[in-house]
Amino acid sequence: MLSDFALVSLGFIAIVGLCFGSFYNVVILRGLSGESIAFPGSKCPKCEKPLKWYHNIPLISYLFLGGKCAFCKTKISIQYPLVELITAILFVISYLKWGITLKALFMVAIISMLLITIVTDLRERVILTQHSYILCGIGLSMSLIASFAPQLIGLNTTQLYIVKYPIVSSVLGGIIGVVVMESLARLGYLIAGKRAFGEGDSYIAGALGAVFGVKYILFILLLGGIIQFIFSLPLFLINTVRQGQKFVAIEMMLFLLLAVLMWIFSVQLDTIIYMSGLILLIFMALHLIKKIVAGMKNQNNQTYLPFVPAMNLAAGIVLFILL
Secondary structure, three states: OOHHHHHHHHHHHHHHHHHHHHHHHHHHHHHHHHOOOOOOOEOOOOOOOOHHHHOOOHHHHHHOOOOOOOOOOOOOHHHHHHHHHHHHHHHHHHHHHHOOOHHHHHHHHHHHHHHHHHHHHHHOOOOOOOHHHHHHHHHHHHHHHHHHHHHHHHOHHHHOOOOOHHHHHHHHHHHHHHHHHHHHHHHHHHHHHHOOOOHHHHHHHHHHHHHHHHHHHHHHHHHHHHHHHHHHHHHHHHHHHOOOOHHHHHHHHHHHHHHHHHHHHOOOHHHHHHHHHHHHHHHHHHHHHHHHHHHHOOOOOOOOOOOOHHHHHHHHHHHHOOO
16 A cells, blocks of 8 residues: 555656656657747647647646647647656656666656657657667766766666676667668668668667667567567558458468467477478468568558557567566
8 A cells, every 4th residue: 555655756756747748749749840849839730829828738738628729629639648648657657666766867768768759750750860869878878877887877787788888788789779770671672672661760779779788689679570560460461451462361360370379289299290380381471471572562552560669669668677
């Protein structure tokens, strides 16, 4: 049972999170539009009338206004309350895990940049270079403190780094992140005639490498790939059906079903049956890759999801579970 002080503290942290979430919306939207985050004041993006202070109360104003502009009655994007609420939740979880410490400050800064870049990528499929630089700077600063005064940050350097000086691990992690992501992106030229990922993905991978060091960057990229596959698969199947490629969707589902059954009964299957099934899976996989690559070559194909959200989600899992 939480004490009254603990409940008040959680409430205060949640309110602070809502306020920061409101500011993050400004950072996201004005960063995409190229406007200053300070001037002019808040305004309706449709009628451009300046908002009153009571129109800007995080979450509450959206609810009382019914999700519409007070002047022109244009619907307000659901992004505003969602980012505010998610930020508040993340702040509360961070407080419960790390308390009020310098380490918590760094972790919250990292989480905030992860959230901001997720939203910009989902909204416009754009990663702003300055956001990547800020995330990279946070990682380098944290590793620099961990190198020479780890007691100040309260970070067990073995949690993140595998070399004597964490700053070295941070720099190497950033290099590895960029090299791996750029290699995968340029591999797209060979199989589809275009980049598999945007340049912003490489920037974020490098920034995550600077934050998590050599120890975790490859794991984050791999986990991000798995998350991307899980979320992209339903969209891929739906679009293949819509494009009249029902047999590709059926083949994908049969491939997944066979893979799951072989994994479940791998110990019980006879060697010959297991090897036959494995060979069949390989041929099915090659055939599916051929179909997917053919789809990627179609410039109008929009069946993919941006990769940064999956990569950042993987980073968040490492942050909250492994550290």
